[in-house]
Amino acid sequence: MPTKSAAVLASGTATAAKLFVAALAFTSAYVGFSAFGNAGSAAQPATKLTLSSREVPITEELASRGATAGRVTVSLLTSGDAGCATSYVARGLVVDPDADQAVHYRWKLVRWSPATRTWRTYLSDHDGFAAAEQAVEWRPQISGNPGWYRVELSVESAKSVKSARFQVSC
Template sequence: MGTRSTAVLVSGTANTAKVFVAAFAFTAAYVGFSAYDTASSAPRDEHTVTLSARETPVTTPMTSPMTTPIGSSVSPAAPGTVTVAETRSDAGCAKTFTARGVVVNPDAHGTALYTWRLARLSPDGHVWRDYLVDHDGFAGTRESVDWSPRVTGNPGWYRVELSVRGAGTVKSRRFQVTC
């Protein structure tokens, strides 16, 4: 009986030693790979970039026949018109506008689908090009709709267009964004 338990004890110790050696080899390989990876990720040469900007003070708020100064509310629109007001001006050349219109559903029993477009007059002054576009819709006969497009770093002439599927397009008067 003593020989048999000694044989089990020796074979168990051998298996434990094999597992220990395998675990040690795995740990050593992992640590070595991690050290290699860390060494190969040494910092690259740094390049310094100097940015400059010119700031021009705003002496009067931007207004045009169809816009209102910042902080004033946008007047409610009537069907067939789009009103636009500058509602926020951030540092630099970032301006947020609120456009408002009334959509009358051409199919009172269906869904009214409409599209907002912020169009920018091309630099040559001949073609209006889409700058931002948004789509929406509602079920019902009539609804007042709002949209808040944002212009960042792109001065020029703009207008807002509201297109209703099956009913046509209404355009605001143009307005100028300056920086």
């Protein structure tokens, strides 16, 4: 009469044999696939590739982006098609007289209120940096609110700079 351990040993041997056959089949398939990939391929001709780069001084980069100190420019980024959602990009150049200290600045999108005859804050954002100067930009979005707007950039302990006014209409 066979014992329980002999039955376990026989089933374990059968499982090991199945795993060995599966591993052997996988290995032969891998080797065959590798040989197929190499058999039909000829040596690729050498291609010479030359990379070049040019260092652009920071002043050229700032000038190319249209940022100048004491001026805020506003450009249309996307026009509003669905629901009068219009995106703009406002750019300016912030100069820090003390480059060792961080400078903080604030953007404001203001809207003309005919009722009070004043400019009222519509959106605002703030940021900062630690450098001698930096081109800054902000991308406000106006959604379904036609009227006259302008962008203001204010730097701590300095007078704010205002863009020209622009009209949003739907």
